[in-house]
Amino acid sequence: MLDFFTIFSKGGIVLWCFQGTGVTESFTGPVNALIRSVILQERSGNNSYSHDALSLKYKLDNEFELVFVVGFQKILTLTYVDKFIDDVQLHFRDRYKNELEQKGALALLNSHFAFEDDFKMLLREAEESSKARGPTSMRSFNASLKSQKTVKSMIETKGGDKGKEQGGKKNKNAKKEGKVLFKMFLSPKKGAFGGMFGMLKGLVGSKSLSQEDMEPVLDKMRDHLIAKNVAAEIASQLCDSVAKKLEGKVMGTFTTVASTVKGALQDSLVQILQPKRRVDILRDVLEARSQRRPFVITFCGVNGVGKSTNLAKISFWLIENGFTVLIAACDTFRAGAVEQLRTHQRRLNSLHPPQDHGGRPIVQLYEKGYGKDAAGIAMEAIAYARNQAFDVVLVDTAGRMQDNTPLMTALAKLIAVNMPDLVLFVGEALVGNEAVDQLVKFNQALADHSMSDKPRLIDGIVLTKFDTIDDKVGAAISMTYITGQPIVFVGTGQTYNDLRSLNARAVVGALMKA
Numbered sequence: 001m002l003d004f005f006t007i008f009s010k011g012g013i014v015l016w017c018f019q020g021t022g023v024t025e026s027f028t029g030p031v032n033a034l035i036r037s038v039i040l041q042e043r044s045g046n047n048s049y050s051h052d053a054l055s056l057k058y059k060l061d062n063e064f065e066l067v068f069v070v071g072f073q074k075i076l077t078l079t080y081v082d083k084f085i086d087d088v089q090l091h092f093r094d095r096y097k098n099e100l101e102q103k104g105a106l107a108l109l110n111s112h113f114a115f116e117d118d119f120k121m122l123l124r125e126a127e128e129s130s131k132a133r134g135p136t137s138m139r140s141f142n143a144s145l146k147s148q149k150t151v152k153s154m155i156e157t158k159g160g161d162k163g164k165e166q167g168g169k170k171n172k173n174a175k176k177e178g179k180v181l182f183k184m185f186l187s188p189k190k191g192a193f194g195g196m197f198g199m200l201k202g203l204v205g206s207k208s209l210s211q212e213d214m215e216p217v218l219d220k221m222r223d224h225l226i227a228k229n230v231a232a233e234i235a236s237q238l239c240d241s242v243a244k245k246l247e248g249k250v251m252g253t254f255t256t257v258a259s260t261v262k263g264a265l266q267d268s269l270v271q272i273l274q275p276k277r278r279v280d281i282l283r284d285v286l287e288a289r290s291q292r293r294p295f296v297i298t299f300c301g302v303n304g305v306g307k308s309t310n311l312a313k314i315s316f317w318l319i320e321n322g323f324t325v326l327i328a329a330c331d332t333f334r335a336g337a338v339e340q341l342r343t344h345q346r347r348l349n350s351l352h353p354p355q356d357h358g359g360r361p362i363v364q365l366y367e368k369g370y371g372k373d374a375a376g377i378a379m380e381a382i383a384y385a386r387n388q389a390f391d392v393v394l395v396d397t398a399g400r401m402q403d404n405t406p407l408m409t410a411l412a413k414l415i416a417v418n419m420p421d422l423v424l425f426v427g428e429a430l431v432g433n434e435a436v437d438q439l440v441k442f443n444q445a446l447a448d449h450s451m452s453d454k455p456r457l458i459d460g461i462v463l464t465k466f467d468t469i470d471d472k473v474g475a476a477i478s479m480t481y482i483t484g485q486p487i488v489f490v491g492t493g494q495t496y497n498d499l500r501s502l503n504a505r506a507v508v509g510a511l512m513k514a
């Protein structure tokens, strides 16, 4: 005779339970004790546990994240329990496959598991077969023959007709579908990630989350983000906002603080990377073309981040899409800057020879050598492009440190005067804390020196050298967080083909990866 049988999700939702006839004791205590001292500690040895006068046997279904627990009086040696629990598991899985496959606690809460009759049938079968096997199976046990007989007789009499009828009634009362039954108040453990039962660790019961509960997890997440190259300041701000978002939230019984915080953080990261504004350069170039004007993109950033190289890759991409490009050599500062662009222009034209394009070079370089005013050259280039019906003007600029006020002022002037359609900030994926300082100061300079009440600020990011950072993808978060602007291109190497768009999901995946 069983005292109880319960099926619950690892998320703490009791899906179904059965209480034996005449059993008045609540089984919450023994089940909680089992969870606390066996399941949570991953002592999954022989799948049995004893609590006061009760024997508990349990089975974990890791695919559907379910726990099956049966309890019976210790003095009973029920020979069929192991097989019975297996049968119930298989049957329950088969029958509720659809419900169980839906993800999330809400789906489980809303599902109805009317398992009564199936359970009774399985129990009857189990009891019958143990009876039928009779003495042979009994003999295999070490306990005395006498006590085994007693056990057997008890099973037969109490599991009889009377029991079935009464059980039916009782079960209705005992069944608490969709209710969180267990109240556990264990404090969160440090280092509670991973492991088969990782998600069961660090329970806070159905109490509401406090800053205190979350602090150890948030500290860990903050360090994790920083290790992934997210700027420290931004990692802290992100964690603070997650804490604010979750404070006071009532958690499911078996939900861990760690998984709740992790989930909320993941959501925030996806949000940050999801562009509020879609930059569709090809569409915008077409529109500019229909207005008989060139579409102008200005590239800016500090020295050596890959402005000229990625400008050349973007030229290639535009050319491949059927557009003509004028490159404006406005880095009049660094020796070799103009020659570097000329080399690219030659190479690109040899890949797309003029004879394929009506005898006209598909990409040209507009340059006035070194030491001249960059804003003026950009202006001339744009006028030339308009004249010559180029589709796109790509304005290369000299690298400059964000603290160099005269150079920052000059860049702001170049942008204010020429009003490009797009201002792209080029930044290396290698940067950590530095990303924030660069972007804040570039944007500040553009705002300070704008002559318009609607200043042209950075409206997109080119994230370069993405091929060199493994999974330390934090700069993507820092840069989009600071500017609120999308990463328009990702540079992944030194050839013209090494240009990608950002896969937000993959970036968040890499960020969350332990």
Ligand SMILES: Nc1nc2c(ncn2[C@@H]2O[C@H](COP(=O)(O)OP(=O)(O)O)[C@@H](O)[C@H]2O)c(=O)[nH]1
Residues within 6 Å of the ligand: 301, 302, 303, 304, 305, 306, 307, 308, 309, 310, 399, 464, 465, 466, 467, 468, 490, 491, 492, 493, 494, 498
């Ligand atoms: N691995 C890798 N190297 C890059 C990438 N983009 C640029 N570089 C290299 O970075 C160096 C500086 O590039 P450059 O375009 O001259 O930088 P600029 O000073 O900003 O114009 C060059 O050696 C480039 O080949 C990239 O996406 N991946």
Ligand SMILES: [Mg+2]
Residues within 6 Å of the ligand: 307, 308, 309, 331, 337, 397, 399
């Ligand atoms: Mg350059």
